[in-house]
Amino acid sequence: MQVYENFITVSDSDLDSLNHVNNVRYVQWVNDIAKEHWQKNATPNMLKDHFWVMINHCIEYKSSALLNDQVKLKTFVIKSEGVTSTRVVEMYNEKNEKLIARSETNWCFMNSQTKKPTRITQEVIDLFK
Template sequence: MGHVNNSVYLRWVQDAVVDYWQSVAPKEAVARHLWVAMKHEITYLKPSFLQDVVVADVVAEKVEGARAFFTTVVKRGEEVVSEIRSCWCCLDATSLRPVRLARDIAARFVGD
């Protein structure tokens, strides 16, 4: 049908969440942690196409242990085309095992 599929939306969300993390977390925390998507729930409101210019706005809802929950709203101009709720797991960049964020980092992360 010509519109983007789930994989494109998930790439947009992944890029937006990682950019969000890198913009609010200290450089040391960014270097020590990786994020892996655990769950995405996409609500499609309007079709979107590859040639569309879209913007993804990310809101960190909460952090629980090694998990973080986000809502990402994808817009084409002022028009909302989709809303994505996602859950991510924080990993230690060296061991690749789940790790809790320090409280001060989590507060900064969600407190944006």
């Protein structure tokens, strides 16, 4: 399983009224890193012909991220079959390696022309092995 990583430094705009990262921001980060991973691995034709949409999302919050924390995001695909794929995103405090949040998200593979779900090919599955 291929793991993709990126880092984010928490800014003022990420915070809620409790001065913790807002839950909505975590969902945005899940979406962003999934998109980055797809764009990094996919061929130009794959990017032109297909896209992904989030169909359901479960996130567990384990600890808080605060202003100026460096957050390490790790993502990997655990299952792909038919038209759906399941991706995990883990977020860690880079300083102490403490798990902040873990999400499991199901995505649907879409045809860019028809805007309809399409079967995930072996070529696409192999991008994330």
